[in-house]
Amino acid sequence: MKIAITSGKGGTGKTTLSTGLFHILTKYFNYNVQLLDCDVEEPDCHIFIHGQKSASYPVSISIPRINPELCTYCGRCKDICAFHAIVMLPAVGFIEVVEDMCHGCGACSYVCRDQAVVEQNSMIGSITHYDYYAKDEFIEGRMNVGVSLQTRVIRETIDHANQKSLVLYDSPPGTSCPVVAVVSKADYVVMVTEPTPFGLYDLKLMTETVKQLGKKCGIVVNKAGLEYEPLYDYIRDQEITLLGEIPFKKEYARAYSKGEILPEKDDRLKKIYINIIKSIMNGKAV
Amino acid sequence: MGKPFEIVVLSGKGGTGKTSITAAFAALTEKTVFTDCDVDAADLQLVLSPEVYKSESFTSGAKASIEREKCTGCGLCMELCRFDAISVKKEEFIIDEYACEGCGLCAEACPEKAIGIEKFENNRIFFANCRFGPVIYGKLGIAEENSGRLVSQIRQYAKETADTINAEYIITDGPPGIGCPAISSVTGSDLVIAVTEPTLSGWHDLNRLIEMTGRFRTPVYVIINKYDLNEDMSYTIENRLKSEGIQILGKIPYDESMIYALIEGKTICEFMPDGLLTREFEKMWNNLISIVYEQESIA
Ligand code: SF4
Ligand code: SF4
Ligand code: SF4
Ligand code: SF4
Numbered sequence: 001m002k003i004a005i006t007s008g009k010g011g012t013g014k015t016t017l018s019t020g021l022f023h024i025l026t027k028y029f030n031y032n033v034q035l036l037d038c039d040v041e042e043p044d045c046h047i048f049i050h051g052q053k054s055a056s057y058p059v060s061i062s063i064p065r066i067n068p069e070l071c072t073y074c075g076r077c078k079d080i081c082a083f084h085a086i087v088m089l090p091a092v093g094f095i096e097v098v099e100d101m102c103h104g105c106g107a108c109s110y111v112c113r114d115q116a117v118v119e120q121n122s123m124i125g126s127i128t129h130y131d132y133y134a135k136d137e138f139i140e141g142r143m144n145v146g147v148s149l150q151t152r153v154i155r156e157t158i159d160h161a162n163q164k165s166l167v168l169y170d171s172p173p174g175t176s177c178p179v180v181a182v183v184s185k186a187d188y189v190v191m192v193t194e195p196t197p198f199g200l201y202d203l204k205l206m207t208e209t210v211k212q213l214g215k216k217c218g219i220v221v222n223k224a225g226l227e228y229e230p231l232y233d234y235i236r237d238q239e240i241t242l243l244g245e246i247p248f249k250k251e252y253a254r255a256y257s258k259g260e261i262l263p264e265k266d267d268r269l270k271k272i273y274i275n276i277i278k279s280i281m282n283g284k285a286v
Numbered sequence: 287m288g289k290p291f292e293i294v295v296l297s298g299k300g301g302t303g304k305t306s307i308t309a310a311f312a313a314l315t316e317k318t319v320f321t322d323c324d325v326d327a328a329d330l331q332l333v334l335s336p337e338v339y340k341s342e343s344f345t346s347g348a349k350a351s352i353e354r355e356k357c358t359g360c361g362l363c364m365e366l367c368r369f370d371a372i373s374v375k376k377e378e379f380i381i382d383e384y385a386c387e388g389c390g391l392c393a394e395a396c397p398e399k400a401i402g403i404e405k406f407e408n409n410r411i412f413f414a415n416c417r418f419g420p421v422i423y424g425k426l427g428i429a430e431e432n433s434g435r436l437v438s439q440i441r442q443y444a445k446e447t448a449d450t451i452n453a454e455y456i457i458t459d460g461p462p463g464i465g466c467p468a469i470s471s472v473t474g475s476d477l478v479i480a481v482t483e484p485t486l487s488g489w490h491d492l493n494r495l496i497e498m499t500g501r502f503r504t505p506v507y508v509i510i511n512k513y514d515l516n517e518d519m520s521y522t523i524e525n526r527l528k529s530e531g532i533q534i535l536g537k538i539p540y541d542e543s544m545i546y547a548l549i550e551g552k553t554i555c556e557f558m559p560d561g562l563l564t565r566e567f568e569k570m571w572n573n574l575i576s577i578v579y580e581q582e583s584i585a
Contacts (some may be wrong), residue, residue, distance in 0.1 A: 009327050009462070042463060105389040106366070106391060107394065141309075143465070148465050150466070172326060173462065174462070175326055180384050198327075250515065258486065
């Protein structure tokens, strides 16, 4: 079973929840568990999960280079490039690929009849495996700074999931392409939100996305305790399972800021986390 | 003043209070055009309550699909696609719409011309007015890409609007992260405000954000939000930033009235006009203005 943990926006406690669930699953349940940090732009799970590094893989794409000696400036490559990544000025004998815009699709080299396009590997990120306790694993996908192909790094990270394990994906926030790349591969989606107008607005967008993808889902309300009824009205109206509520305390915020795993420190939280796991499992047999 | 001065508020991860802070500045400034480039979740409108007078659609990308009748099952498209978007199910070639990036290679290559590429226009741009001035914001269609181009387009419209009303500033609530949309929001802007929290993850995200903005010439100023949630950490962040020559614009204490203001759809400066937080924001805004004048006199 694969569970994606996501939120309409960052900062709602998504990473706290995924690392906490991972830790609790490891310690108190009998599954083989994997945590995949798919928030490759800002991977933060490593702050809370300290494993033993076991392997590391580069993520690279093929970026074309054009040899001006061989190029006849026919323009076929420029015309096919859907990402407008090729700049061509035949008058001055200039042709170049703008690396930042290139998706490495290979269309230009496919259409060039003059062998003027040569491809080279370019690293856009990395995937690192860590052992956690004896049987479990934490895998981090990380995009290089300045790269804009997050979805590619995410897809490769997801490919590292073990089919036999219970897999947790720490998804990027939002509803766009990178999020869908993760959520579409999950069997169950946990949406984290907070009881504020921003939280509710983002949750609505998220719910729309998850429903469109036809996924089972549940909600965790983080920083519960603030009086904001419209959020709960919405959850009831939509008939989405409320998996649990994590109360807000300044001590929690402080422990979080130091990179501590919250449910390990506090019995009440531990119970809440265990119940969240049980509710997810009831929603879908493993 | 000639060209409007463009300020972009970013936060690495989002959820650091970026939008509430942008809104607080909105209440303090004049002659400003606002944009919300957080196109995934355009939250600024919840505080500014803009009235939309115009909207337009914006290309969000393209997807390929196979016409079953024409396909002979040669498999060339599947072999060529670099995004693993094509697979065979029940002896039929199909394209995964979420994996397809619309590059068009398969359509070009298919010997039977069985593949079509369809463009989508699921992204929208809204033109609106609010009590503080014009607002331009975008909304990404679900699962859509090209948010970088959407961000560039919104900023372009903001500049045009600023020219017509002679605005001095453009304030942008930027997209989260450090990827394509965030890069598009920084390119060619005049000043970045990076909002962070005193947490280990806040600090990591801030570092990646500063590394990203370092590729541009835009100067960065940092606001530490909820600094009193971990004063030691705030202190460490401050010192490290100082040693790197990055200035702190201000520090904001944790205060639940930020949330209560939001629930009423107000900026903190309207909610508690005489409050300490409002003083703090006024101080920051005045600082900003002097930075702007300094920067413009150098330029
Ligand atoms: S590989 Fe694809 S995206 Fe890159 S330049 Fe060639 S056609 Fe354009
Ligand atoms: S297709 Fe080949 S020959 Fe034609 S412009 Fe591109 S690189 Fe040059
Ligand atoms: S290349 Fe064309 S004919 Fe061949 S499998 Fe693909 S769609 Fe079918
Ligand atoms: S358009 Fe490009 S990404 Fe989409 S299926 Fe065809 S080759 Fe693959």
